[in-house]
Amino acid sequence: MKNTSNTKKTNYRWLVCGMLFFATTVNYLDRQVLSLTWKDFIAPEFHWTDADYGLITAVFSIVYAVANLFAGRFIDWLGTCRGYLWAIGVWSVGACLHAFCGWATEMTVGISDAQSMIEATGAVTSVIAITSVYYFIAARIILSVGEAGNFPAAIKVTAEYFPKKDRAFSTAIFNAGATIGALIAPVSIPTLARYFQQIGIGNGWEMAFIVIGALGFLWMGLWVFVYKKPERNKYMNAAELTYIRQDNEEEKQARPLEDEGQKLTLWQCFCYRQTWAVALGKFMTDGVWWFFLFWAPAYISDVYGFASDTPTAQWLIFVLYAITMLSVYGGKLPTIIINRTGKNPYAARMKVMFIFALFPLLALFAQPLGNYSYWFPIIIIGIAGAAHQSWSANIYSVASDMFSRSAVATVIGIGGMAGGISAFLINICSGYLFDYATEVQMEFMGFVGKEAGYFIIFCLCAVAYLAGWCIMKVLVPQYKLIKVK
Template identity: 40%
Template sequence: MHQEKIGKYRWTICSLVFFATTINYLDRVVISLLKPYLAAAFQWDAVAEAANYANIEIVFKIAYALGLIFAGRIIDRLGTRIGYALATALWSLAAVGHAFATGTMGFGIARVFLGLTEAGNFPAAIKVVAEWFPKKERALATGIFNSGSNIGAIIAPLSVPFIAETWGWKWAFIITGLIGFVWLVLWFIYYEVPAKQARLSKAEFDYIHSDVEDKITEENTEKVPWLTLLKFKQTWAFAFGKLLTDPIWWFYLFWLPDFLKKQYQLSSTELAIPTAMVYIISSFGSVGGGWLPLKLVNKGWPVFKARKMSMLIYAFCVLPIVFAQLLGSINMWLAVLVIGIAAAAHQAWSANIFTTVSDMFPKKAIASVTGIGGMFGGLGGILLSMLVQKKLFVYYEGIGQIQTGYYIMFFICGTAYLSGWLIMHLLTPKFESIEL
């Protein structure tokens, strides 16, 4: 059926989810760019700065992981319209609340509330995509909305240091936090589930529900117990894939400005362009990550094979990051390029690993399974921070060899995705669908 006859309203919905994800990541990464300002405000020396920042990061990840225990279940119970709005309103308030912190403890409390509430974004977003797109388009739609994480990470270094220099670091938290309330207005104007959306044509509704197993009706909100979901190897495949790869993206978000600052002696304002460039490059991975499996499916490949082959290709694309510092010793922009390619590969991987949930599970369980996997991703981030970054970076900062700590970290980044792909392949070779 021709695109004009089908209609395109589902892409309006995708743009709303893209906007929400942009705000989610903008609020999340602001603190990484304010690290030098906070160190000056609270009189942290280099070692105290590394230790306190690691602690603040860890409590965010713990809260995020805990939030995902409940977020998916709440989204499945409330539905996407109310559930997504509630999560965004609460995390926007938490983001503004950072401006009132007066030290490490205050930031820790603010990060806890931010982590708990930001956990709602991806379970809601993946459920929206499952409601609004047929399976063959879901990786593309996921890649597009997930590129919002890149845009948020691009906007932050281009705006936050300027705001901090002009009006002070507190206003950086306030201004970015208030953007979420603009999104809320647009969400309530334009969003409703397909069966209740008057702007949706019948042709597009039928196309959205064109998968063979789709029953052309909205899924019920019957509660699916976690214990039931944990019995399936498909749940564990997704969870382990997230456990090994989510922490790498968080490392880029929270530590990239620090790496560039210390490796190349850049000022806070000089960090803006190279940091933004990494995420500009990575945005191509988000969209391209969804395009490749769609292309393969259109050529006749089974969905699982197209998804799995694409993910393997992306996993190999991360490997060159092991040589980031070696290339950076020749020219800083070579390091920026190779880190950007690795970040692009992560986003391409992410678009597909999220889509495996809707490939394997019915709609009524998608947000819950996404929450389970996200929680494991959060746990991976906590372990990485506690066992590697906090110990490793603080130790090497103390002996004046922080570059060695980053070399070890980049090696971990390079090998994580192939490890995740192998575990997922062993657990569920064909991403088999389940029935509940």
């Protein structure tokens, strides 16, 4: 590879970042199909309650959590290219398998078609509900195992293709795929389900899972041709490679683990405060995003009466996630601070993360202001979502700042496990809380029934980020690269 000091560097790293963006978009589309179809398409067919849906999403979250612990290690062991292919292949299969849960339930219960299940009464409805929930949980487990590999693999690619000062920005760009997926989902998934329902292909929701799930196989075909290790990439010149590796001198002086010829084991990672800072920061905050992701369509339906395939509901969800697109600037902000002040990456990120921890406090006012217009909670949830995505982009980069590239995916996997546990708790508790609040007409701060339940969860979401920031700051007050003991 030829190079001179005045050679203009190529920009192949941004094409790779674009592939990470595409993968994350597909990732979030696949997990959103259920949340956008269960209330209006699936629940009537299988007689689900909020607790049933909460259980399914909770199992997804806890399996995702456990799988994250091993997914990061798997990616570090197998390598970025093959590891990513395996991850997206498994989750795409899992996404498509959801479509067969209705057929499997009919075969098990002995009912001939979806209409007969909808019209069922008495004890049969409980059998249908329980049976279908188990089948959906099985499909959801496969989906969660595959999806657990996305962020460890993507962060590892970012550490390979970007210097530290650019990692939060590149992470914010590919992490915006979550928002784009969430934007596309409400205008496409219910519409797909309704279209296939009207032309008589199943009950509609089945084909929505298959069409969206198939996008992952398209990504796999492209990834094989796009990804190469930077040192072996013939489309990247020496100037770009030098730019990517600009942190190497600092790392050599700090004698990071990979320069010693050793690698951290999974359990050794738990010995470092830096690992716990990432894990607890994710635990305190990831559940908030997953709650908004899985329950926002149900919130709009339960509180304001708009079905997921109505133009109003689709527009509300679209606007909500459009607002979260502001998170791209949250990833750019640390780079600006580093360039202007010379702060180390960790100090700049913690400063930025404190700022973003303040915005979710607005969620305290979402439900009260919702009495005046449903637009107020939608806008507030959107702002909180943007703050979360900005926070998330920076917390991912904290791991790549302080750990060698050989251990980044493992640490991100540990953080993902902690975030998944958080999501499990908030989802299963929300389902039971909403059913209980409706049954006893619970009152809280002037709200009654299910609205009271939502207000309780909103209050918890509001303070989660400040708590997470304080924990991280106590554990790791200052920037410190991991060294061999």
